[in-house]
Amino acid sequence: MAGEARRKIPWWIAWPVSLLIMVGGGLVGTQIGNIVLGSPGDGSPLAQYGEVFSFGVTLLALFFWVRVVEGRRIRTLGFTPSKGGLKKIGLGFLLGGAMMGAGVGVGLLTGQLSFGASTHAVTGWGSLLALLPLVLVFILQGTTEETLTRGYMLQSGARSMPLWLAIIASSVIFALVHLSFEPIILTNIILYAVFACLVALKQNSLWLIAGLHAGWNFFQGNIFGLPVSGHGYATSLLSVGPSAHSTDMLSGGTFGVEGSVFGTLVLGAATLIALTVFLRRPRRKGADRPGEVMIEN
Numbered sequence: 001m002a003g004e005a006r007r008k009i010p011w012w013i014a015w016p017v018s019l020l021i022m023v024g025g026g027l028v029g030t031q032i033g034n035i036v037l038g039s040p041g042d043g044s045p046l047a048q049y050g051e052v053f054s055f056g057v058t059l060l061a062l063f064f065w066v067r068v069v070e071g072r073r074i075r076t077l078g079f080t081p082s083k084g085g086l087k088k089i090g091l092g093f094l095l096g097g098a099m100m101g102a103g104v105g106v107g108l109l110t111g112q113l114s115f116g117a118s119t120h121a122v123t124g125w126g127s128l129l130a131l132l133p134l135v136l137v138f139i140l141q142g143t144t145e146e147t148l149t150r151g152y153m154l155q156s157g158a159r160s161m162p163l164w165l166a167i168i169a170s171s172v173i174f175a176l177v178h179l180s181f182e183p184i185i186l187t188n189i190i191l192y193a194v195f196a197c198l199v200a201l202k203q204n205s206l207w208l209i210a211g212l213h214a215g216w217n218f219f220q221g222n223i224f225g226l227p228v229s230g231h232g233y234a235t236s237l238l239s240v241g242p243s244a245h246s247t248d249m250l251s252g253g254t255f256g257v258e259g260s261v262f263g264t265l266v267l268g269a270a271t272l273i274a275l276t277v278f279l280r281r282p283r284r285k286g287a288d289r290p291g292e293v294m295i296e297n
Helices: 011-037 045-070 085-109 125-158 163-176 183-203 207-223 261-279
Strands: 113-115 240-242
Touching: 011 045, 011 125, 011 163, 045 125, 085 113, 085 125, 085 207, 085 240, 085 261, 125 163, 125 183, 125 207, 163 183, 183 207, 183 261
Parallel strands: none
Antiparallel strands: 113 240
16 A cells, blocks of 8 residues: 555665654654653653653654655554444454463463562552553554554565565564564564564454454553563552563563563464465466465455
Protein backbone atom coordinates (compact mmCIF):
# COMPACT_ATOMS: atom_id res chain seq x y z
CA MET A 1 0.00 0.00 0.00
CA ALA A 2 3.03 2.30 0.21
CA GLY A 3 2.79 2.46 -3.58
CA GLU A 4 -0.30 4.69 -3.24
CA ALA A 5 1.87 7.62 -2.13
CA ARG A 6 2.01 10.63 -4.44
CA ARG A 7 5.67 11.08 -3.44
CA LYS A 8 7.32 7.69 -3.11
CA ILE A 9 10.17 7.90 -0.58
CA PRO A 10 13.04 5.40 -1.13
CA TRP A 11 13.82 3.08 1.75
CA TRP A 12 17.24 4.63 2.38
CA ILE A 13 15.45 7.86 3.30
CA ALA A 14 12.31 6.32 4.83
CA TRP A 15 14.19 4.16 7.32
CA PRO A 16 16.34 6.93 8.85
CA VAL A 17 13.22 9.11 8.98
CA SER A 18 11.35 6.39 10.89
CA LEU A 19 14.23 6.13 13.40
CA LEU A 20 14.28 9.92 13.77
CA ILE A 21 10.54 9.91 14.41
CA MET A 22 10.97 7.10 16.92
CA VAL A 23 13.68 8.87 18.91
CA GLY A 24 12.49 12.45 18.48
CA GLY A 25 8.85 11.66 19.11
CA GLY A 26 9.75 9.70 22.22
CA LEU A 27 11.90 12.52 23.64
CA VAL A 28 9.37 15.27 22.90
CA GLY A 29 6.47 13.19 24.16
CA THR A 30 8.32 12.32 27.36
CA GLN A 31 8.94 16.00 28.07
CA ILE A 32 5.27 16.81 27.48
CA GLY A 33 4.29 13.94 29.76
CA ASN A 34 6.59 15.19 32.51
CA ILE A 35 5.00 18.63 32.30
CA VAL A 36 1.45 17.27 32.40
CA LEU A 37 2.05 14.59 35.04
CA GLY A 38 4.51 16.52 37.17
CA SER A 39 7.61 14.40 36.42
CA PRO A 40 6.59 11.26 38.33
CA GLY A 41 9.52 9.07 39.39
CA ASP A 42 10.22 5.70 37.80
CA GLY A 43 8.84 3.92 40.87
CA SER A 44 5.55 5.80 40.77
CA PRO A 45 2.44 4.07 39.39
CA LEU A 46 1.69 7.33 37.55
CA ALA A 47 4.93 7.12 35.55
CA GLN A 48 3.60 4.42 33.21
CA TYR A 49 0.85 6.74 32.00
CA GLY A 50 3.59 9.00 30.63
CA GLU A 51 3.90 6.54 27.75
CA VAL A 52 0.62 7.89 26.40
CA PHE A 53 2.52 11.06 25.52
CA SER A 54 5.77 9.50 24.26
CA PHE A 55 4.06 6.97 22.00
CA GLY A 56 1.20 9.31 21.12
CA VAL A 57 3.52 12.03 19.84
CA THR A 58 5.57 9.43 17.93
CA LEU A 59 2.50 8.02 16.20
CA LEU A 60 1.17 11.46 15.33
CA ALA A 61 4.56 12.44 13.86
CA LEU A 62 4.54 9.34 11.64
CA PHE A 63 0.97 10.07 10.55
CA PHE A 64 1.99 13.63 9.65
CA TRP A 65 4.93 12.39 7.57
CA VAL A 66 2.86 9.84 5.70
CA ARG A 67 -0.11 12.12 5.09
CA VAL A 68 1.64 15.42 4.35
CA VAL A 69 5.05 14.46 2.98
CA GLU A 70 4.27 11.21 1.17
CA GLY A 71 0.69 12.15 0.32
CA ARG A 72 -1.04 8.91 1.18
CA ARG A 73 -3.80 7.88 3.54
CA ILE A 74 -3.06 6.74 7.09
CA ARG A 75 -4.81 3.43 6.52
CA THR A 76 -2.16 2.47 3.95
CA LEU A 77 0.21 1.87 6.86
CA GLY A 78 -1.73 -1.31 7.53
CA PHE A 79 -5.04 -0.19 8.96
CA THR A 80 -7.08 -1.73 6.19
CA PRO A 81 -10.82 -1.14 6.58
CA SER A 82 -12.26 -4.05 8.48
CA LYS A 83 -15.38 -4.48 10.56
CA GLY A 84 -13.44 -7.01 12.59
CA GLY A 85 -10.49 -4.72 13.31
CA LEU A 86 -11.25 -4.29 17.01
CA LYS A 87 -11.97 -8.00 17.36
CA LYS A 88 -8.57 -8.76 15.84
CA ILE A 89 -6.91 -6.41 18.32
CA GLY A 90 -8.72 -8.21 21.15
CA LEU A 91 -7.82 -11.65 19.81
CA GLY A 92 -4.20 -10.59 19.36
CA PHE A 93 -4.15 -9.24 22.92
CA LEU A 94 -5.26 -12.60 24.29
CA LEU A 95 -2.79 -14.50 22.08
CA GLY A 96 0.05 -12.27 23.28
CA GLY A 97 -0.98 -12.92 26.87
CA ALA A 98 -1.10 -16.67 26.25
CA MET A 99 2.37 -16.64 24.69
CA MET A 100 3.76 -14.72 27.65
CA GLY A 101 1.93 -17.06 30.02
CA ALA A 102 3.65 -20.03 28.38
CA GLY A 103 7.08 -18.51 28.91
CA VAL A 104 6.34 -17.57 32.51
CA GLY A 105 4.76 -20.97 33.18
CA VAL A 106 7.90 -22.82 32.08
CA GLY A 107 9.97 -20.50 34.26
CA LEU A 108 7.80 -21.23 37.29
CA LEU A 109 7.80 -25.00 36.68
CA THR A 110 11.60 -25.10 36.42
CA GLY A 111 12.08 -22.91 39.49
CA GLN A 112 13.77 -20.10 37.59
CA LEU A 113 10.88 -17.78 38.39
CA SER A 114 8.93 -17.58 41.63
CA PHE A 115 6.04 -15.69 43.15
CA GLY A 116 6.79 -12.86 45.55
CA ALA A 117 9.99 -11.86 43.75
CA SER A 118 8.67 -8.73 42.02
CA THR A 119 9.62 -5.29 43.30
CA HIS A 120 6.44 -3.59 42.11
CA ALA A 121 4.98 -0.98 44.43
CA VAL A 122 1.33 -1.94 43.91
CA THR A 123 0.36 -5.58 43.52
CA GLY A 124 -2.61 -7.86 44.10
CA TRP A 125 -6.29 -7.10 43.69
CA GLY A 126 -5.72 -3.51 44.79
CA SER A 127 -3.96 -2.92 41.48
CA LEU A 128 -6.97 -3.78 39.30
CA LEU A 129 -8.36 -0.24 39.15
CA ALA A 130 -5.01 1.04 37.89
CA LEU A 131 -4.50 -1.87 35.48
CA LEU A 132 -7.64 -1.43 33.39
CA PRO A 133 -6.62 1.87 31.73
CA LEU A 134 -3.10 0.50 31.27
CA VAL A 135 -4.53 -1.94 28.72
CA LEU A 136 -5.17 1.08 26.49
CA VAL A 137 -1.67 2.41 27.16
CA PHE A 138 -0.14 -0.84 25.95
CA ILE A 139 -2.43 -0.98 22.92
CA LEU A 140 -1.13 2.49 22.00
CA GLN A 141 2.45 1.33 22.57
CA GLY A 142 2.04 -1.86 20.55
CA THR A 143 0.25 -0.04 17.74
CA THR A 144 2.94 2.66 17.56
CA GLU A 145 5.84 0.21 17.40
CA GLU A 146 4.11 -2.02 14.86
CA THR A 147 3.13 0.94 12.71
CA LEU A 148 6.70 2.29 12.62
CA THR A 149 8.39 -1.03 11.91
CA ARG A 150 5.99 -3.41 10.19
CA GLY A 151 3.63 -0.73 8.86
CA TYR A 152 6.22 1.73 7.57
CA MET A 153 9.75 0.30 7.44
CA LEU A 154 8.75 -3.12 6.10
CA GLN A 155 6.48 -1.60 3.44
CA SER A 156 9.06 0.97 2.36
CA GLY A 157 11.83 -1.61 2.14
CA ALA A 158 9.79 -4.24 0.31
CA ARG A 159 9.02 -1.82 -2.52
CA SER A 160 12.64 -1.94 -3.75
CA MET A 161 14.28 -5.02 -2.20
CA PRO A 162 13.38 -8.73 -1.92
CA LEU A 163 10.71 -9.33 0.69
CA TRP A 164 12.90 -11.67 2.73
CA LEU A 165 15.61 -9.01 2.93
CA ALA A 166 13.13 -6.33 4.00
CA ILE A 167 11.87 -8.67 6.74
CA ILE A 168 15.35 -9.53 8.05
CA ALA A 169 16.77 -5.99 7.81
CA SER A 170 13.81 -4.30 9.51
CA SER A 171 13.79 -7.01 12.19
CA VAL A 172 17.47 -6.50 12.98
CA ILE A 173 16.93 -2.74 13.27
CA PHE A 174 13.95 -3.34 15.56
CA ALA A 175 16.20 -5.46 17.79
CA LEU A 176 19.05 -2.97 17.83
CA VAL A 177 16.88 -0.05 18.95
CA HIS A 178 16.16 -1.99 22.15
CA LEU A 179 19.78 -1.14 23.07
CA SER A 180 20.67 -4.52 24.52
CA PHE A 181 23.31 -6.57 22.75
CA GLU A 182 23.21 -9.80 24.73
CA PRO A 183 23.02 -12.70 22.21
CA ILE A 184 19.86 -14.23 23.67
CA ILE A 185 18.07 -10.89 23.85
CA LEU A 186 18.99 -9.94 20.29
CA THR A 187 17.97 -13.38 19.02
CA ASN A 188 14.60 -13.24 20.76
CA ILE A 189 13.72 -9.74 19.59
CA ILE A 190 14.69 -10.60 16.02
CA LEU A 191 12.55 -13.74 16.26
CA TYR A 192 9.61 -11.68 17.48
CA ALA A 193 10.10 -9.11 14.71
CA VAL A 194 10.22 -11.77 11.97
CA PHE A 195 7.12 -13.38 13.48
CA ALA A 196 5.38 -9.97 13.52
CA CYS A 197 6.29 -9.34 9.86
CA LEU A 198 4.82 -12.69 8.82
CA VAL A 199 1.62 -12.11 10.79
CA ALA A 200 1.16 -8.61 9.36
CA LEU A 201 1.78 -9.83 5.80
CA LYS A 202 -0.54 -12.80 6.18
CA GLN A 203 -3.29 -10.63 7.65
CA ASN A 204 -2.58 -7.80 5.21
CA SER A 205 -3.07 -5.47 8.18
CA LEU A 206 -1.66 -4.51 11.59
CA TRP A 207 -4.79 -5.14 13.65
CA LEU A 208 -3.89 -8.59 14.96
CA ILE A 209 -0.17 -8.03 15.53
CA ALA A 210 -0.72 -4.69 17.25
CA GLY A 211 -3.01 -6.42 19.75
CA LEU A 212 -0.58 -9.30 20.20
CA HIS A 213 2.32 -6.93 20.85
CA ALA A 214 0.23 -5.11 23.46
CA GLY A 215 -0.90 -8.33 25.16
CA TRP A 216 2.65 -9.71 25.34
CA ASN A 217 3.94 -6.57 27.09
CA PHE A 218 0.92 -5.98 29.31
CA PHE A 219 0.87 -9.50 30.69
CA GLN A 220 4.62 -9.51 31.17
CA GLY A 221 4.77 -6.19 33.02
CA ASN A 222 1.38 -5.54 34.59
CA ILE A 223 -0.03 -9.02 35.16
CA PHE A 224 3.03 -11.09 36.07
CA GLY A 225 5.19 -8.22 37.37
CA LEU A 226 8.27 -8.85 35.23
CA PRO A 227 10.39 -6.23 33.44
CA VAL A 228 9.36 -5.39 29.87
CA SER A 229 12.48 -5.16 27.69
CA GLY A 230 14.43 -4.06 30.73
CA HIS A 231 11.83 -1.53 31.95
CA GLY A 232 10.21 -2.24 35.29
CA TYR A 233 6.74 -0.95 36.09
CA ALA A 234 5.27 -0.08 39.46
CA THR A 235 1.91 -1.85 39.18
CA SER A 236 1.13 -5.53 38.63
CA LEU A 237 -1.51 -8.08 39.57
CA LEU A 238 1.02 -10.79 40.46
CA SER A 239 4.57 -10.54 41.75
CA VAL A 240 6.60 -12.99 39.67
CA GLY A 241 10.35 -12.50 39.39
CA PRO A 242 13.65 -14.39 39.13
CA SER A 243 14.13 -16.80 42.02
CA ALA A 244 17.15 -16.56 44.31
CA HIS A 245 19.03 -19.41 42.57
CA SER A 246 18.05 -18.48 39.00
CA THR A 247 20.36 -17.68 36.11
CA ASP A 248 19.71 -14.74 33.77
CA MET A 249 19.91 -17.02 30.74
CA LEU A 250 16.89 -18.99 31.95
CA SER A 251 14.93 -16.40 33.93
CA GLY A 252 15.58 -13.38 31.73
CA GLY A 253 17.01 -11.46 34.69
CA THR A 254 16.29 -7.75 34.62
CA PHE A 255 15.20 -7.80 30.96
CA GLY A 256 12.13 -10.03 31.28
CA VAL A 257 11.05 -13.32 29.72
CA GLU A 258 12.04 -12.10 26.25
CA GLY A 259 15.64 -12.17 27.48
CA SER A 260 15.53 -15.86 28.41
CA VAL A 261 15.94 -19.23 26.73
CA PHE A 262 12.30 -19.93 27.58
CA GLY A 263 11.41 -16.83 25.59
CA THR A 264 13.47 -18.23 22.72
CA LEU A 265 11.43 -21.44 22.77
CA VAL A 266 8.10 -19.59 22.73
CA LEU A 267 9.11 -17.09 20.05
CA GLY A 268 10.90 -19.72 17.97
CA ALA A 269 7.83 -21.93 17.93
CA ALA A 270 5.57 -18.98 17.09
CA THR A 271 7.86 -17.93 14.23
CA LEU A 272 7.95 -21.44 12.76
CA ILE A 273 4.16 -21.67 12.88
CA ALA A 274 3.78 -18.23 11.30
CA LEU A 275 6.29 -19.09 8.56
CA THR A 276 4.52 -22.37 7.78
CA VAL A 277 1.15 -20.62 7.49
CA PHE A 278 2.66 -17.78 5.45
CA LEU A 279 4.29 -20.09 2.91
CA ARG A 280 1.00 -21.93 2.37
CA ARG A 281 -0.66 -18.88 0.84
CA PRO A 282 -2.30 -19.61 -2.53
CA ARG A 283 -0.35 -18.47 -5.58
CA ARG A 284 -1.78 -15.80 -7.81
CA LYS A 285 -2.78 -17.17 -11.20
CA GLY A 286 -0.07 -16.55 -13.74
CA ALA A 287 2.64 -15.84 -11.17
CA ASP A 288 6.02 -16.12 -12.83
CA ARG A 289 8.40 -15.93 -9.91
CA PRO A 290 8.74 -17.88 -6.66
CA GLY A 291 7.33 -15.77 -3.89
CA GLU A 292 4.86 -13.91 -6.13
CA VAL A 293 1.83 -14.81 -4.08
CA MET A 294 -1.53 -13.42 -3.18
CA ILE A 295 -1.87 -11.62 0.14
CA GLU A 296 -5.09 -12.54 1.85
CA ASN A 297 -7.31 -10.37 4.01
